Amino acid sequence: MSKDWNKSTRAVHAGTRRSQYGEVSEAIFLTQGFVYDSAEDAEARFVQAGPDEFIYARYGNPTVAMFEDRIAAMEGAEDAFATASGMAAVNGALTSMLRAGDHVVSARALFGSCLYVLEEILTRYGVEVTFVDGTDLAQWEAAIRPDTRAVFFESISNPALDVTDIEAVSKLAHAHGATVIVDNVFATPVFSNAIAQGADVVVYSATKHIDGQGRALGGVILGTREFIRKTVEPYLKHTGGSMSPFTAWIMLKGLETLNLRVRAQTATASDLAQALQGHDKLVRAIYPGHSSHPQHDLVTRQMGQGGTVLSLDVKGGQAAAFRFLNALEVCTISNNLGDAKTIVTHPATTTHQRLPQEQKDALGITHGLVRMSIGLEDTDDIKADILNALAQV
Numbered sequence: 001m002s003k004d005w006n007k008s009t010r011a012v013h014a015g016t017r018r019s020q021y022g023e024v025s026e027a028i029f030l031t032q033g034f035v036y037d038s039a040e041d042a043e044a045r046f047v048q049a050g051p052d053e054f055i056y057a058r059y060g061n062p063t064v065a066m067f068e069d070r071i072a073a074m075e076g077a078e079d080a081f082a083t084a085s086g087m088a089a090v091n092g093a094l095t096s097m098l099r100a101g102d103h104v105v106s107a108r109a110l111f112g113s114c115l116y117v118l119e120e121i122l123t124r125y126g127v128e129v130t131f132v133d134g135t136d137l138a139q140w141e142a143a144i145r146p147d148t149r150a151v152f153f154e155s156i157s158n159p160a161l162d163v164t165d166i167e168a169v170s171k172l173a174h175a176h177g178a179t180v181i182v183d184n185v186f187a188t189p190v191f192s193n194a195i196a197q198g199a200d201v202v203v204y205s206a207t208k209h210i211d212g213q214g215r216a217l218g219g220v221i222l223g224t225r226e227f228i229r230k231t232v233e234p235y236l237k238h239t240g241g242s243m244s245p246f247t248a249w250i251m252l253k254g255l256e257t258l259n260l261r262v263r264a265q266t267a268t269a270s271d272l273a274q275a276l277q278g279h280d281k282l283v284r285a286i287y288p289g290h291s292s293h294p295q296h297d298l299v300t301r302q303m304g305q306g307g308t309v310l311s312l313d314v315k316g317g318q319a320a321a322f323r324f325l326n327a328l329e330v331c332t333i334s335n336n337l338g339d340a341k342t343i344v345t346h347p348a349t350t351t352h353q354r355l356p357q358e359q360k361d362a363l364g365i366t367h368g369l370v371r372m373s374i375g376l377e378d379t380d381d382i383k384a385d386i387l388n389a390l391a392q393v
């Protein structure tokens, strides 16, 4: 791979390993094991496997390695470890580096399962976790201490779409030697520049935009070679959270079209956000890429564009939101995001149902809030569908 290649070229070519057949499309090495030429060869590989030598698919596999190398090249990271799901990546990044007595500072606005890992699992093993409002730098500054080992946040929070300043939080964390772990799903690898902005570790649920067609669960942890190979790999290869070769192949093919899909979905989301501003059935139309978003300047600086998700706060609470959802015909009620299909979710009763009311209030998860992950349907068709459904509220 040339150092001069842009992200979209890397997304198509980086990391390709061709077999002796010279296939154009990446091969699926659907094998868990690898044959050794001799007993001595097996012994040598267990002592130290070379960069293109494999032992067992839980440790690594050529198709998985292609996916890891390709996304690392796109993200500008030294290395990557692919995981069975986004949550295996989040849990793996945190658990592999933490031990009892460590302190972690995390944004409070998190995907439900991320919150569970930080609030329920890490604390069970003696890790202390302090939660802050991710948008408030003064809270980060007050919470990060000399013994803080890691900070964790979603660069754009789900579902209220609050944005955390990667550069500023990284500066505060690095002053105390803490590792910055960013869950960057909503930014997507297309708009991410997180490592250049100071993040040490970037995590994606590949289930979302990277697959982008609702087929497979997957995830990836990106960071320095030292962190990935010395900290993450030993933890994940022994605890079983590795990605399967077949999934890696789906994700590799997903990366080839990621740039086109995410840019098209973002263009539609941006268009819809503009069209829905001030609609009389809405309290608000929240979109990070619209000038009405309170952190629009930060969004422009950090990722350039607003991404593929917008959230609508429908006037009239849950009953009105449900009427809106049930009247949609193009948009699908589900809970994935980043998909080719436009997917609508009512977070208060589904993805964030578990949260107590005061926490929902603090996170802006109102009864009327609807999260919309914009897909690849025609912009006019989605717009007509939304306007028609709002008219029926």
Ligand SMILES: *Cc1c(COP(=O)(O)O)cnc(C)c1O
Pocket: 085, 086, 087, 088, 090, 111, 113, 114, 154, 158, 183, 185, 186, 205, 206, 207, 208, 217, 218, 219
């Ligand atoms: C979906 C998601 C995850 C979890 O990913 P899975 O692939 O479902 O395990 C983690 N963080 C964020 C922000 C997500 O949107």
